[in-house]
Amino acid sequence: MEAVTQLLKPATDYWLLTDRFKDIEGFLEPIEGYALHTMAAFGPGKGEIVEIGSLYGRSTCYLASGSARNGRGGVYAIDTFKGSKEHQVGEQGEQTAIATDGSTLKIFLQNIATHRFDEKVKPIVNESSKAASEWSKSIRLLFIDGDHSYEGTRKDFLDWSPFVPESGLIAFHDVTTWDGVTQFYNEISQLDEWKEVLAVGTIRVIQRLPHGESE
Template sequence: MDSHKICFIYCVSQQDVLQESLRHISALHIPDGFEIEIISISGAQSITSGYNRAMRKSDAKYKVYLHQDVYIIHENFLVDTIRIFQQHPHLGLMGVIGSAYIPPSGMWWEAAENYGQVYGSHSGKMELLAFNNGEAGRSYQPVAAVDGLLIMTQSDIPWREDLFQDWDFYDLSQCLEFARAGYEVGIPSQDTAWTVHDCGVADLSKYEENRIRFIQEYDQDMRKSFLFYYEKKLNEFAGAPSFKENAALSLIEKHSREYEVNIDPKKAIKKERWNTMSLNGEYQFSEVLEIVKKTEGYLMELEILGLLHLPLLVDHLDGEIVEIGTFKGKSAIALGLSSQYLTTRKRSIHIIDPFYHPALPVNYEHDFDENIRNAGLEPHIHKIKKPSQEAYDDCPTKIAALFVDGDHSYDGVVHDIVHYASRVVPGGIIAFHDYSYKDCPGYEWAELPGVTQAVDEMCAGDDYVYLCDYNSMRLVRKL
């Protein structure tokens, strides 16, 4: 590999468009001692086969794979990117826009946190598409995925032409192939957009077919990218020793600002918590998730994450954490582990459940007790062995977070709203499991219209507001 050589690689169908892109390349500042190579592949059956052919043809260490309709307008593009690569040998691939993680849909722009900027005409008119610029003081932002309009590498990894014979999802695939090989993916910090993508409205005729293929191959990689992102976010909160001006917002600060929860941030963090992201010094957040997943119960992974998140979102509030309906304790363990190891208050969890239902195993209370014991949560679980209709006097009068997963009939949910949501303090959160499965492919059969109706009626009033969804679980905030 020639470490002083940069190769620009195209798959070409329109020579006039290519010439405009090449004109912009000719205007770039070239780092001292470097040479430029151009390889254009015409008539490629797929973008992956074309890129592989060009990759094998060039001995350049640095390769820029770009669409023929991409124009690099940042004159120091090569100077800046080569410097970043040289300073960070573990950084294998960079792009100009992308996402912190890859959502379950496989569509990177649906992620909650995106980075970079580009001028593009994907909507039919040229406009600036601008996301976050990354962490202050960093030359690049680590991400899980970048868009294929421009991808630059300093290592060669074959493109998956065995999977993608068209023009979609090759980019996200390549990002995850680099991650599998142990490399980092990133987006350089851009004060202004470095590129123009004059693509027009895209041809999506084979998009869905390739999306499904991508998800089938990379489902676990996508999950890891989300867990890495989620753990990073929680560490931003738990690791903050103080609240300084211009400090990165913690999850609680972001939550309070976005949803106008009035809190004193100095009160929210009462002590330094550098070690609260581990259990007895052994487990990280992703491992806590695995502990919960091993417990028998009816929660999807994103719902578990929601329950792990819930105690954090109310850590600034007075009141207790209450669960109505637990089965064998999967949800109780999620709430308990989060409360004990991710928050300052370390509240116990109050569990309301009669531990009897004609449709459930007769011994499920025994399994609940054993699961709680194995999770090390026995001292932190207060079991109220009653149906919610009989537990009023045993339940705390002030609730910060309430998880409702008991009687799923309309009347049953309304009852729990009237008698228990009413105890939630202002700013507190109520989470309703089984609210709706309409956006959960394959689970439509589990729809429970009574839950949906009761929660919708609740939010139609003036006392509660919709917060967010985790699969079938809906979070509502008390005003």
């Protein structure tokens, strides 16, 4: 039965994480969260995890739980916490917290505290491009889920990808469901220095190839 127990382990982990984070609002499917968790726990490389676009902390918690699982580093959560264009009052994805407080930061911090990730998660309340201009560390996993326009996705990639070394990963959310993200992803994933290594739900992950090993 040992083999059966081992084979069931990922399914059990998935189910436990789904239950653990089900109360955190957000735009991430459980299987996508599980993919982030697994990359944070077992993904290649050394360096930080950086998330652009945290909202209420749903993806942040999946990343933090993965990193904590294997005693790896922190998760930098970069967000203005003022919501994207589509979250503003009168828009299709209007968020109550934005309408009432003008910010999702309070709920984000509550969620991080509830799940005991205060030590693990380091919020950076700033525009992504400004945060990038003050950044200097190496990033092993960059999760891009901020401004979903083509220009916004492109800017996040251009600002942050220089910090992702060989073997490092960049995960994009909403590829196939948001035109701007999809258009940019289709362009970037064709470049010689990057290779698509994972596709789960609307998450697509590219890895920086070692210099001279483009395919």
